[in-house]
Amino acid sequence: MSQLDLLKLNVNDHVEKKKDLSYLSWAWAWAEALKADPAASFEVMNFGSKPYMDINGTAMVWVTVTMFGKPMTCFLPVMNSSNQPISIEGRSFKDKWGNDKVEKLDSFNVNTAIMRCMVKGLALHGLGLYIYAGEDLPQSEEIAPVIIKAVTPDGTAMADVEVNTGQVDANVQLFAEGMMTYTNHLTDVKGLNSYWKANQGQLDALKVSHPDLYGQVRNRFAELKKQLSEKSE
DSSP states (O other), rough: OHHHHHHHHEEEEEEEETEEEEEEEHHHHHHHHHHTTTEEEEEEOBBBTTEEEETTEEEEEEEEEEEEEEEEEEEEEEOOTOOOOOBBBBBEEOTSSOOOOEOOOOOHHHHHHHHHHHHHHHHTTTTTTTHHHSSOOOOOTSOOOOOEEEOOOOOEEEEEEEEEOOOOOOTOOOHHHHHHHHHHOOSHHHHHHHHHHTTHHHHHHHHHHOHHHHHHHHHHHHHHHHHHHHHOO
């Protein structure tokens, strides 16, 4: 099975609805990933001793899914039942019946976010991607991918990359902002280059679909690369 086969796979029978959002069963999705690529794997990024990044008092989990030899990094906020970010410190509130409640980050909601993020990473490889585009059915065979030249921040030509222009990532703005935010945790040029390469596929697609956002991300990487290079001299 190829990446194009994953893009065409109908996953509707395994989608779970939660308010206005749709979620693909992680167990089923991972089983399909292993059928497509027995060597598939995923890795949860740790920030110190914690599997989430603290962003203004809320938590963001990061998961890298590798399929067909290509790693794709995705991220997702840890959210409550209303799909709102959960405060790390916790908050007290009254429910609709007037009962006192406390909402805070715990192992259960972090684990839930990690598995949903893993499924989102699988979508970047093609599995159920149409769900994030708000479509009802997967891509038909008639819509062919576009071949573009991937280019690194320093202008070095890389291998050709396929970008399916019929699919749109609804979280593209979040992806660009997340890419730039995480650079604050990088301390050397090697780490910066590795982070860019780990997200090469998404960046290539961003360059085609949203060149302005791509330019912002690339400029941030170029500026930081210059600063880190000067610092190491």
